[in-house]
Amino acid sequence: MTGKLRLGVNIDHVATVRNARGSAYPDPVRAAKLAEEAGADGITAHLREDRRHISDADIDGLMESLTVPLNLEMAATDEMQAIALRHKPHAVCIVPEKREERTTEGGLEVAKDENRLAHFIAPLRDAGCRVSIFIAADPVQVEAAARIGAAVVELHTGAYCDLHAEGRFEERDAELQRLREMSAYAHGLGLEVHAGHGLTYDTVGPVAAFPEVRELNIGHFLIGEAIFRGLTPAIAEMRRLMDVARD
Numbered sequence: 001m002t003g004k005l006r007l008g009v010n011i012d013h014v015a016t017v018r019n020a021r022g023s024a025y026p027d028p029v030r031a032a033k034l035a036e037e038a039g040a041d042g043i044t045a046h047l048r049e050d051r052r053h054i055s056d057a058d059i060d061g062l063m064e065s066l067t068v069p070l071n072l073e074m075a076a077t078d079e080m081q082a083i084a085l086r087h088k089p090h091a092v093c094i095v096p097e098k099r100e101e102r103t104t105e106g107g108l109e110v111a112k113d114e115n116r117l118a119h120f121i122a123p124l125r126d127a128g129c130r131v132s133i134f135i136a137a138d139p140v141q142v143e144a145a146a147r148i149g150a151a152v153v154e155l156h157t158g159a160y161c162d163l164h165a166e167g168r169f170e171e172r173d174a175e176l177q178r179l180r181e182m183s184a185y186a187h188g189l190g191l192e193v194h195a196g197h198g199l200t201y202d203t204v205g206p207v208a209a210f211p212e213v214r215e216l217n218i219g220h221f222l223i224g225e226a227i228f229r230g231l232t233p234a235i236a237e238m239r240r241l242m243d244v245a246r247d
């Protein structure tokens with residue numbers, strides 16, 4: 001059942017570099033167009049409540065110029081819902097957000113907030129957006145995501161990647177096994193399965209090999225790697241490693 005694995009390139013951190021100086025460059029929309037030419041199957045951008053990287057104008061620019069689908073990551077707030085309903089991107093990925101965090105640290109606690117989230121995503125679905133829920137590899141969250149009517153779950157690979165980076169290989173392998181089981185479980189419940197967060201050339205292979213995973217969303221590492229080899233070769237190498245793992 002190994003269909004094509006899509007690569008969504010997250011361009012948030014092009015905006016991080018721009019915003020560090022309050023300049024107009026580097027432009028994340030230009031990076032997104034380049035990523036598209038380099039073979040990205042989609043572009044992911046996280047419009048955070050504090051606008052620390054991607055801005056509202058960036059979302060306008062992405063919607064105007066992309067030919068591949070935009071996956072808009074956002075918190076489940078009224079403000080973000082209104083923005084998503086105005087743009088109607090191909091996909092909306094609901095993520096937890098805390099202002100004090102450096103990045104999206106954990107998955108969404110869907111089970112604890114099931115009613116509100118079901119109501120929150122209904123208009124997005126009605127508007128034609130594919131709604132994805134970013135969750136940890138936890139059966140309770142997978143089941144809740146299915147119950148609220150999400151089309152997709154994105155499994156959080158951050159813990160797996162951190163354990164790898166810290167050399168805690170037994171725990172890494174246990175987390176990888178949880179991710180593997182949850183991708184099969186979610187697929188069995190009728191959910192499309194995506195994965196992402198913290199993936200690098202070293203960690204992408206085992207996740208890309210899960211047959212049920214249809215999309216990986218990767219950003220921070222690729223934007224960093226682009227400093228050394230350029231964005232196009234950085235993406236091409238990620239694509240190659242994904243294809244090798246999928247064979």
Ligand code: PXP
Pocket residue numbers: 010012046073093095104134154195196197198199217218219220221
């Ligand atoms: N998927 C989701 C839901 C995310 O929030 C992020 C980070 O914005 C990513 C994937 C990409 O993570 P990274 O930038 O670490 O590759």
